[in-house]
Amino acid sequence: MRFLANIGRAVLGMLAAIGRVALFALETISHLARPPFYPREFASALIQIGFFSLPVVGLTTIFTGGALALQIYAGGARFSAEAVVPQIVAIGMVRELGPVLVGLMIAARVTSSIAAEIATMKVTEQIDALTTLSTNPMKYLTLPRVLAATLVMPLLVGVGDLIGIMGGYLVGVERLGFNAGTYIRNTVDFLEPLDIISSLSKGAVFGFLAALMGCYFGMRSGRGAQGVGRATKSAVVAASVLILAANFILTELFFTA
Amino acid sequence: MIELGNVHKSFGPKDVLCGVDLTLAKGKSMVIIGGSGTGKSVLLKCILGLIAPDSGAITVDGTDVTRLRQGSAERDAFLARFGMLFQGGALFDSIPVWQNVAFRLLRGSLKRPKAEAREIAIEKLRRVGLTPDVADLFPAELSGGMQKRVGLARAIAAEPEVIFFDEPTTGLDPIMSGVINDLIREIVVEMGATAMTITHDMSSVRAIADDVAMLHGGVIQWTGPVGDMDSSGDAHVTQFISGSAEGPIETVR
Numbered sequence: 001m002r003f004l005a006n007i008g009r010a011v012l013g014m015l016a017a018i019g020r021v022a023l024f025a026l027e028t029i030s031h032l033a034r035p036p037f038y039p040r041e042f043a044s045a046l047i048q049i050g051f052f053s054l055p056v057v058g059l060t061t062i063f064t065g066g067a068l069a070l071q072i073y074a075g076g077a078r079f080s081a082e083a084v085v086p087q088i089v090a091i092g093m094v095r096e097l098g099p100v101l102v103g104l105m106i107a108a109r110v111t112s113s114i115a116a117e118i119a120t121m122k123v124t125e126q127i128d129a130l131t132t133l134s135t136n137p138m139k140y141l142t143l144p145r146v147l148a149a150t151l152v153m154p155l156l157v158g159v160g161d162l163i164g165i166m167g168g169y170l171v172g173v174e175r176l177g178f179n180a181g182t183y184i185r186n187t188v189d190f191l192e193p194l195d196i197i198s199s200l201s202k203g204a205v206f207g208f209l210a211a212l213m214g215c216y217f218g219m220r221s222g223r224g225a226q227g228v229g230r231a232t233k234s235a236v237v238a239a240s241v242l243i244l245a246a247n248f249i250l251t252e253l254f255f256t257a
Numbered sequence: 258m259i260e261l262g263n264v265h266k267s268f269g270p271k272d273v274l275c276g277v278d279l280t281l282a283k284g285k286s287m288v289i290i291g292g293s294g295t296g297k298s299v300l301l302k303c304i305l306g307l308i309a310p311d312s313g314a315i316t317v318d319g320t321d322v323t324r325l326r327q328g329s330a331e332r333d334a335f336l337a338r339f340g341m342l343f344q345g346g347a348l349f350d351s352i353p354v355w356q357n358v359a360f361r362l363l364r365g366s367l368k369r370p371k372a373e374a375r376e377i378a379i380e381k382l383r384r385v386g387l388t389p390d391v392a393d394l395f396p397a398e399l400s401g402g403m404q405k406r407v408g409l410a411r412a413i414a415a416e417p418e419v420i421f422f423d424e425p426t427t428g429l430d431p432i433m434s435g436v437i438n439d440l441i442r443e444i445v446v447e448m449g450a451t452a453m454t455i456t457h458d459m460s461s462v463r464a465i466a467d468d469v470a471m472l473h474g475g476v477i478q479w480t481g482p483v484g485d486m487d488s489s490g491d492a493h494v495t496q497f498i499s500g501s502a503e504g505p506i507e508t509v510r
Contacts, residue, residue: 034328036365121349128307129347133360133411134336136328 024216031136031143041144049110049145049211050152054159056109060101061093061160065167068092073176085178086186089168094191094199095255098161100247103206106153107239111214114145115235118218119228127219142215146208153207154200161199198254205250206243213239258283259304259419259451264313266299273299274310275475286445286452288462288483290497291472292506297455298344300472301421304453305339306332317419333366340417340450344424346404348396354407355392358382361415381410385440402433409437413444420445422454426461438464459498462486471497473506 068089076082118141121127130137165187172178217235221227259281266274273296281287289297302308304315306322315322317335325332348357358378362369369377379389385406396404405425412420425441426434438461445452445465454465462469463483470480471494479491486494496504 038364124345125343125347126349128302128305129341129343129349131307132305132336132339132341134333134365135360 021212021216024219025212027138028142028146028212028215031139032147034139036139038140038144041140042148045144045148046152048113049106049149049207050156053106053109053156056105057102057156057160058163060105061098061164062167062170064097064101065089065093065164065169066171068097068164069168069171069176073172082176085168085172085176086183087190089172090165090187090191091195093164093168094161094195096247096251098164099157099199099202099206100243102153102157102160102203103210103243103247104240106149106156106207106210107213107236107243110149111210111235111239112232114211114214115218115221115232116228118215119221119231122219122221123223123227137219142219145215146211149207149211150204151207153210154203156207157199157203158196161196194254198250201254202247202250205246209242209246210239213242258318259453260314260316261300261304262314262316264300264303264315265311266296266303266308267311272475274303277313277472277475277477279470279477279480281451281453282468283451284449285467286442286454286465287468287470288454288456288466289470289472290457290459290462290494292457292497295472296475297472298423301423301453301455305336305341305421337361337366337415338418340412340415340420342405342408342412342420342422342425344427346396346408348404348407348411350396353393353395354382354399355379357396357407358392358410358414360411367415377414378410381414382407384413384444385410386436402429402437405429405433405437406440409440409444413448416448417450419451419453420448422452422456422465424456424458425454426456426458431460434458434460435464441465457497459500469494 069085072085072088072092073082076084076088118127121141127137127141130140169180169183169187172183173180213235217231217238221231261277261279264274264277265272277300279287289300291297299308303310304317304322306325306327310323313323317338320331320335322335325335348354349360355375355378356363358381359374361367362374362377363371375392379392382389382391387403387406387410391399391403391407396407399407409425412422422441425437429437441452441454442465444450452465454461456462456465466483468480469483469486471478471491473493478493479489481489487498489495492505496506
C-alpha cells in the first residue's frame with residue numbers, strides 16, 4: 001500500500017507542478033496586453049540573450065556541421081553515397097541539430113543566468129522591494145526576458161543553421177574534395193521552405209521554454225545560497241528536458257502529415 | 258490609521274501569527290519588539306500584502322487591504338502611500354544608486370523627467386547624509402551602513418504617508434546604528450509620517466518609538482507608550498529589555 005501511495009503522491013505532485021508552470025506561463029503572457037511596459041528591460045534582455053549568445057551559438061554549430069559532414073561521408077562511403085553530404089548536412093542542421101543544439105546552449109547560458117539572478121533577487125528581498133515600489137515583478141522581470149528570448153531565438157537558430165552548414169561546407173570542400181559551387185548549389189536546391197520554417201519555429205518555442213523555466217524556478221527559489229543553487233539546477237534541467245520533448249512533438253507536427 | 262484584527266498566519270505546521278490585534282495611530286511611530294523568528298517580519302509583510310494572512314482583517318483608513326487584488330489600480334494606489342526599508346537594504350544591484358532611490362519616480366504613475374528624478378534622488382541622498390558622488394556608484398560598491406542609508410533614501414523618495422523599517426540597525430556598528438536611529442526619528446517627525454519599525458535593538462526602540470508593542474508566541478503580549486515600557490509589569494517585556502535568560506521567553510529555540 002505504501003508503494004501505491006508513493007506513486008500516487010508523485011503523480012499528484014507532477015500534475016500540480018504542470019499546473020503551476022501553466023498558470024505562470026499564462027500570467028506572463030497576459031501581461032503582454034496590460035500596461036505598464038518596460039521597454040528598457042526588454043532591450044537589455046534582447047542584448048543579453050541574443051547578441052551575447054552569438055559566439056557560443058557559432059562555435060557549437062560550426063563544429064557540429066563539420067563533424068556531421070565527416071560522419072556522413074564516412075558512413076555514406078559504405079554504400080557509395082558519399083555525394084549526399086551537402087544535402088544531409090543541410091537537412092540535419094536545419095531541421096534538427098541547429099534548433100536543438102542552440103536551444104540546449106541557450107538553456108545552459110541563458111536559463112541558468114536568469115534563474116540565478118532572479119533567485120538571488122528573491123533571496124535578498126529585491127522581489128518584495130519591487131512589489132512595494134508598485135512594480136509587478138512578473139511584468140518587470142519575467143515578461144521582458146520571456147518575450148526577448150522568444151523573439152530572438154529564431155534569429156539565433158537561423159544564424160546557427162547557416163554557420164553549421166558553413167562548417168559542413170568547409171570540411172566538404174577543404175577536406176573531402178567537394179567542388180565549392182556544387183556543394184552550395186546542392187544545399188540550396190535541396191532545402192525546402194518548410195525545413196526553414198520548422199527550424200525557426202522550433203527556435204521560438206525553445207526560447208520561450210528556456211526563459212520561462214529560468215524565471216519560474218528563480219521566482220520560486222528557497223532561501224540562501226543553497227536555494228539559489230537548487231533553483232538554477234532545476235531550471236536548467238527542466239528547460240533542457242522540455243526543449244528535447246518539445247522538439248519531438250514539433251517534429252511530429254511538422255513532418256508527419 | 259492601520260488596524261489589525263485577529264490576524265492568523267501559519268507556514269505548514271508552524272503557527273507564526275495566532276490572532277494579532279494591533280492599532281497604529283496616524284502620525285505615530287510604533288516599534289514592534291520580539292525575539293528572532295517570532296513573526297515580526299511576517300506581520301509587516303502581511304500589511305503590505307507580500308504575504309496573504311490565513312484569516313483576520315487588516316484595514317488601512319477603513320479599507321480592507323487583504324481584499325485588494327494583485328496588480329489592481331487600488332492596490333497600486335495603496336502601495337504608493339507606503340515606503341519600506343528592507344532588512345538587507347534590498348537595493349537593485351543592476352542599477353546605480355540614484356536610480357534605486359528614484360525607482361518609483363522613473364516609472365509608473367509617479368513618473369517624472371529623468372533629470373528631475375535624479376535631482377530628487379540626490380536631494381534624498383543628501384537628506385540621509387550621503388554625498389552626490391555616491392549617486393552613480395552601484396549598490397555593491399557601498400558599505401553596509403551606506404546601503405542602509407540608500408535604502409532609507411529610497412523608502413522616503415516618493416514622500417510616503419506610512420514607512421516601515423525592518424530591523425534598520427541590524428548588522429551595523431553602534432555609532433552607525435545611532436546615526437540611522439536619529440535619521441529615522443527626524444524623518445518621521447519632519448514628514449509627519451506614520452512609522453512602524455521592527456527591531457530587537459533596545460537603543461533603537463528608545464530612540465524611535467512613540468509606542469511599543471511586544472510580539473511573542475504569535476500574539477501581541479503588551480502594547481503601550483515607550484515611557485511605560487520599563488514599568489510595564491509584563492514579564493515578557495521586562496525579560497526582553499533586560500536581556501535576561503530567566504523568564505517566560507524560552508531561550509532554547
